[in-house]
Amino acid sequence: MGGDLTTSPGGPNILEVHQASVAFGGVSVLRDVSFTVAAGTSLVVIGPNGAGKTVLFRALLGAVPSTGRIQWAPGVRIGYVPQQLDIDRDVPVTGRDFLSARAALGQGTVTAIPEVLGMVGLSSGAVDKPIGAISGGQFQRLLVAFALLGRPTVLLLDEPTAGVDRPGEERLNELLHRLQREQGLTILLISHELSVVHAYATHVLCLGSGRAWFGLPSILTPELLNDTYGAPVAVHLHGH
DSSP states (O other): OOSOOOEETTEEEEEEEEEEEEEETTEEEEEEEEEEEETTOEEEEEOOTTSSHHHHHHHHTTSSOOEEEEEEOTTOOEEEEOSSOOOOTTSSOBHHHHHHHHHHTTSSOGGGHHHHHHHHTOOHHHHTSBGGGSOHHHHHHHHHHHHHTTOOSEEEEESTTTTOOHHHHHHHHHHHHHHHHHHTOEEEEEOSOHHHHHHHOSEEEEEETTEEEEEOGGGOOHHHHHHHHSSOOOOOOOOO
């Protein structure tokens, strides 16, 4: 940590990462990762399984030790949507109970629950069901609402569409894009869908083969993707 945040063409930087590295038991998971994120922009992180994408997010949250420099702008409020939530969906807890528990911990207020439900498009009928009875797409929207209760300025989302069918995935990606635009959020998103990069990302960070590449989505050439994934990757773009 240290130093002043700079201004990039998209606006003041909300995050600067310089040569961040993470190792567990002497085994390097991330090495010399550097990138910046301007306020109000969207960064999509891609790469094969085991490349360290989730570890990077945990380092950004301060949940694992790292070397190098990770600096957030003053006053940043972070909302985090994990890839997996350690909760048994068979427990007799409704979606509203889930959000109320979050509010009780000081992350927002109960009166803000209707507002965040409206933001993510969840009806009272859906949120009053036991969490095990709602669809995968609705549960992911519930997790986004959970993160929004803290009124974040930044959302970190670790593969939020994992386990969601294609129509639900597209609706969730469109929701995140709308939230970014309407709420002025900065979004950092881990995804395996290259079409998401071209449709929604301002910048992309590629992790793979012990290396990192950062830049505009136009850097995603077949050669770079081959280096990232260690195998030829076919890119299919969906129209929006």
